[in-house]
Amino acid sequence: MAHTTQHAPQHTAQHAGHHAAPRTHRGMPRLKTTVTAAAAYLIGLFFLFPYLVMVLISLRPQDELRKAEWFPERWDLSAITGFWSGGLADNLVVSLQVAFGSTLLVLLVALPAAYYTSRHHFRGRTFFLLLVLITQMFQPTAMVVGIYREFYQFGLVDSIVALILVNGGFNLAFAVWILNAYFSSIPRELEEAAFIDGNGRLGALFRITLPLAMPGVITALIFTFIAAWNEFVVALTLATSPQNQPLPVALHSYMGQYSVDWQGLFAGSVIATIPVIILFALIERKVVGGLTAGSIK
Template identity: 55%
Template sequence: MATATPALTGTSASADTATTSATPGGWRRARPWAMPLIGLGVSLAFLWPYLVMLLGAFRPSSDVVQTPASVLPRVWKWTTFPEVLGDERFLAWLRTSVVVALASTAIVVVVAIPAAYFTARFRFRGRMAFLFLVLVTQMFSPTSLVVGIYREFFTVNLVNTYLALILTNAAFNLAFAIWILHGFFASIPRELEEASELDGCGRVGTLWRVMLPLTLPGLVTATIFTFIAAWNEYVVALTLMLDDSRKPLTVGINSYVTGYEQNWDQLFGASLIAIVPVVILFALIEKHLVGGLTSGAVK
């Protein structure tokens, strides 16, 4: 009997363990329906401001400021978006944003690719100092430099020009693009370049035909972030662009609500239209963007 007791005890413990593991806890039972509800709540919290803007675009301005506030419009107005799209001022602001964002992104990509490739593949004196300098430029906010930027462009007579905004946006986004592309180029084995050179490709041909396709996720990431930063820039544009017809969307749409007129419905409608290009861009290149952000996480 004495020798059988441990065996019985072990058997009982094993049975208790099996029973415990077979019976899921309270969280395990609730997780299949609790997690979707939590995700839905978080999604609604992020989407609520956009829903407020959408509903605000479908109500008269007098209804927006009326108290007590109501979630749904008291009176529905369906002409807001046609009014905004037919506004010559809005079309001018949209044109400025498109031109500045595309030109800034193009400059950043053209400059960042050779700079990142050269610093990743060649060792030269001052290389680390150059990379450190590129990183330091990310620490300065355009807001803290806006007075100096205005003074510099005023000296060369570039205030109130597209070129001023393009150069400023390109300068402030170039460092990020160089750093992210530098990491991608550095991760590519040198044997691929050597094989390409043996096949007759020169340095430029290797960069164009071998390296760039392999760094496509990083290139897409740098491109989309540069475009969004230029598209959303506000402080420098507010300072440099004096002519109302040359202002970008971020600055121009504030003209809908001033001390003399309050067109809240048009402000909400213009804001929603300004979001559309970025949303479409994300939808088109989402898989490349996720690959660029997560590259290197798994070896």
């Protein structure tokens, strides 16, 4: 009995010391997390700084543009209100139509093409994918003369349809490649299990494959939308009338031969970034949700 009494405190002390030791290292993960978060915020502020300058200049009166102060003495909203009253709102609608139309066209063509090439190893498959990749190497600037001549023969110059077709065509290769990679990474056994449950090819595609490939679909969507939204050279060539010009081309009107309306230019640029921000805010959660959606029955 005495022997048990002598060793019990020792065992208890060792057991308590064994569990108390890791407490001394809890400060390191917290410090690492704090430093990482601080670095992330600094990097974020670094990239947001040009947009902050753009907003401040758009709200600065013309007589204060040359002053060194960060904030103006008085705020001026005339550039932002002038954007809507000056007719540029119609150009904003044209940009939305071109961007959404090009994105929809790319997804409608790239999804079946990427799915078929990932699930069927037909003769010439590698050559087909390489041919699709080669088309990505051609720049619209080098082909703008041929593009204009082709659409002129079809009577599509100065039309929104022409801009949708061009932007869709130049972004199709990237969408096919990235979607093909996502579809190829999804095990076929998941689709075969869906076949056993009574689903057809389309049912397995929409219920199993597409939810798992949603991050790739969202990536292709974002890439195509931003590329079509920012495209300038082809839009400047094909859209000959001011009412059919996308917003990036219409903003060029603020730049004259001898002067530049910086306040109006930056106000239009601020408004041009809002649709992209809204797009990211709407689909950001779906990118994370698509990583695991559809994998559990």
